[in-house]
Amino acid sequence: MTKAEARARVAKLKETITTYRYHRLVLDTPMVEESVEDSLKKELFDLEQEFPELMMPDSPTQRVGGKPLDKFEKFTHPTRMLSLLDAFGKQDLEDWLARLKRIDPRAGDSGYFCELKLDGLAIELVYKNGLLEVGATRGDGTIGENVTQNLRTVEALPLAIDEKKELVIRGEVFITKKEFKRITKTEDFANPRNLAAGSIRQLDPGITASRKMDSFAYSLITDLGQKTHEEEHKILHKLGFKINSHNKFCKTLEEVQESRDYWEKHREKLDYEIDGIVVIVNDDRMFQKLGVIGKTPRGAIAYKFSPRESTTKLLDIIVSVGRTGTLTPVAVLEPVEIGGTTVSRATLHNEDEIKRLGVKIGDTVVVGRAGDVIPDVKKAIVELRTGKEKEFVFPKKCPACDHPVMRRGIDVAYRCINKTCPAIKRESMYHFIAKGAMDLDGIGPKLIDQLMDTGLIKDPADLYSLKKEDFLNLDRFADKSAENAVAAIQARKTVPLDRFIFALGIPHVGSETATDLARHFGTLEKLAFSSLESLVTLRDIGDIVAKSIYEWFQNLHNKKLLEKFKKTGLKILTAETSQKSNKLQNLTFVFTGSLETISRESADALVRSH
């Protein structure tokens, strides 16, 4: 990037982040997920590191959020409430320590205190003569809002303590996931953080009290003789503050990394939201010595989890062809980490979705995980456009075979209707061998590619006539592995009817419909010769599915394929003989989350077979 380009990008990023921040913090009506802002801030931070002359005092990287609203009395913090710099990965963490060591080579030597970074609202409490005198929000770090009345409603905060000295402590107020669920049954809030912030900045404390808030204390500003951050927490605990029992001392950065990785995996088991861990140089004297840069203490850093949403550049849109001929637009992305994995492709679903999102090639886009599994493009950040972005035009021809594509009636998808389309053939082969279908052990898409590319197979039936010698000519095959491959295919020469129907890849026929068809017709012949009328009358099978099944079996090409299967000696078990057991009869199964060793379709099929 040239300096001129960097200057333009920095200006746009600053403006966008400032708008987002204003909406989130001052107006309490966020425009985007906070992680989106974080990821833009990170880009800005990196650019400012690369071009230090572009760093201005008004940069969003240089300040702590929001002006106080006029509704509450203002409160000037006895000492400024600082903010933390974010680290997003191991490298950031190591860079942080390297910077500290330039100031004092012994920095970090006596370890770190790691705290869960609660996703709530920072507060400051002042106790005089043992009584809670003021409770305030952070505001802009220098001046916050006096929300004492509201904070008094938070049971986790002591109203009186056994210490006469004037005391200043800080902590986080938050709302539990359970409480969030309860409240959002009747009221609308985007996330627990928003609800916590909204509740504390409520003019009517009765409303605050009706929402059960929770709190952990995390720093003791007053000197009570503490030497380390860990001790600070112990003193706070003794004084009657709630501290987080998961916070812990870590000797090395490796231990810090382990702790962060642990919590990224296990955050779901907590009843409150966390978005990372806070890492603090444990030795208080060293912490003081390291000082403050801008509005952040050098001796602490927020080590964030990889966000569930992030921003990146949309480099291109390619179109892939599925086994039923469906054309799916796929976003080619500049690689970005989301939820712990690097994402470089995301689905754009279909033409209508691209139009709805209004994305153009070259856009900075927000990418997230749909149901936390498949990454998809959530929106385009139009504010960051340069004018060089290109409109995407959905192709009118199949990218694999050049055959014209069709979009019929209410269908959202374009389909390639060329029965001999190589992409469809290939995808159908992948489907045929997959776990939920024929489940050919040890035979995967890569091997299928080789077999198809060398002309050894043209359709799934060809698999059954493969010999050991055929495999020996392929990459990485030796005597034993070639024998195994043949054996794996032959081992599935007897197959339950429902699985075989599913494996055929008839459009609209998933494993559930395949099971229904197997039960109803009993044999493949009966299904193949069924009339459209008889298919339509089946329970759970609508007009579109019935027509699809009927057409599939009428197709000459498919008829030939079935003949070919017969000749290979494939034995198809009838519905009765194929049922493994009735152990699971009358039970209902629900699969949630991601399954590690088996696809959803396979799991479904497995349950059905019992």
Ligand code: IVH
């Ligand atoms: S220590 C110098 N510990 O994270 C600030 N902060 O920018 C020292 N936060 O809004 C903060 N959990 O309210 C610390 N266990 C924790 C925290 C925590 C959440 C928040 C804090 C502030 C932000 C830091």
